[in-house]
Amino acid sequence: MHRGLIMLKKNILLSILILITTGIFAQNSFIDKPVAIVKLTKTDVISQKKLAYSVSLYEKQAGRALSMLEKEQVLQTLINQMLVYQAADRDNVTVTDEQVLLAGMNQMMKQTGRQLTEVQFKQIIKDQSGMDYETYAQTVRDQLILEKYVTEKKRDFLRSSSIPSTSEVELFYRQNEEKFLNPEMVKFSHIFFATRGISAEDKNAKREEANRVYQAILKGTSKFEEMVREHSDDKGSVVRDGDIGNFIDRSEQNVSIFGRDFLNSVFDLEVGKMSNVLESAQGFHIVIVNQHHQKRFLDLDDPVTPVETTTVRQYISNIISYQKQQKAFQEAAETVVKELAENADIQTFQENIN
Structure with missing residues (x-):
């Protein structure tokens, strides 16, 4: 799947803000042709314009033009997404408006480093992108559905893959011991x-x-x-x-x-x-x-700070657990897409990728 679904997990809001400024859909200088047709439960077409729209996002982030191989990888990502969207719709996997709002606000608060009200959040979306909230919310909703579908289908695998071992925690501590210092x-x-x-x-x-x-x-x-x-x-x-x-x-x-x-x-x-x-x-x-x-170096079972109950061991375990969850999610997403693709009719038109 190359980077597949996981590429979308990063910088959701940044991607949207870049995307909205490209103006690709306003360009009508060529006849829109299909670059892929995906049918799992229904027939969906990925057009040249849609691919160009996504390619422009990655080019903005990379600061350069993508190679043909990279464009093919973007197309594969769109195919993977479409497979999961169709499967999620078939299996009635949905997210609520409240979940969409909270996900968007949390992402924005991480980027701005401050608490925001719903009104402030929606105003930032409008001011920075010119995008109405409904358009933004649909993009976030799609991302949440992707994550929810993969999580529901591979829940046991994800849970079992995220628990760090004692040896992993101790190795991390030895490799970063000098960083665990209380002034x-x-x-x-x-x-x-x-x-x-x-x-x-x-x-x-x-x-x-x-x-x-x-x-x-x-x-x-x-x-x-x-x-x-x-x-x-x-x-x-x-x-x-x-x-x-x-x-x-x-x-x-x-x-x-x-x-x-x-x-x-x-x-x-x-x-x-x-x-x-x-x-x-x-x-x-x-x-x-x-x-x-x-000032002292901390042992594994020392509190991270004098006012916290979280120990260095627990802190390290949380870091490793998060890293393992990210890796496991990528593996789970690749497996889900592979399983869906086996039961889908997918056609690609390489000659229409430009």
């Missing part, structure tokens, strides 16, 4: 006095407030937790007595948020000891470090 991290509670976007006069007032709070705690007239509730501008951590809720490392991202001097001061603190008033890029802080983890 030095701290987790702290703070009383926060925000200063971003305020005047110099107001900033000085915040500094004086922070110093008064610090002295009150130092003298024992007030407790740290009480001052969090009364003075901290970090409302998200107030309910946790100032605990910021996550671990902080010395990454460039955190440096840009807090400033390097602030981070260095926090990392230098002893666990359980209160800092004096520290200044960050966000404001003033009185800090107590709750946990301090030194």
Whole structure:
């Protein structure tokens, strides 16, 4: 099947966006001829225009013209798809409108890296491609039906092929051991006095407030937790007595948020000891470090991070499982198409491929 169905599993939305801009169907400079006729349950024709439409997609992605052999591979992919569509229709394999919408939105959110509402998603489809949602949805629906049909027909094979062995997990770990490293991290509670976007006069007032709070705690007239509730501008951590809720490392991202001097001061603190008033890029802080983890290489049964329950072993197992699922799906798809083709009447017209 060459790349067959699997070629369609990648970059679904990108393929659609490229496809819609080619304008191939608007070209009427030649008489449309069949390049293939496929009959499993009904007769479907793959025309020159349809092949050219698909070829243009791959050429856009490759950034070059396809060879004749590659065009024949694209044609084989279209034949394979048509066989599965006819079989799925025969066997009443369908997907709902909701499944189509969720699949499309998930794909778009992965590409944009942000959460989207249904309205935002459909607007992006329209703005980036000029495509109406119904046209886009039909393309996604076809892809989902392909995947669902193969999965249903080869469910046992796919399930049995995706479980990694202990030796596979251990080999992956040995080959990537240096990547399983937790950096030095701290987790702290703070009383926060925000200063971003305020005047110099107001900033000085915040500094004086922070110093008064610090002295009150130092003298024992007030407790740290009480001052969090009364003075901290970090409302998200107030309910946790100032605990910021996550671990902080010395990454460039955190440096840009807090400033390097602030981070260095926090990392230098002893666990359980209160800092004096520290200044960050966000404001003033009185800090107590709750946990301090030194940089260390992780063993297979260590948590991936201090705040997660997933172990390195489980993390690796998930990676291998996904890789095996992809490979197994390709094998299953090839088997399904081969079985369908044996009971189908397929004619190709090589002379019409151009």
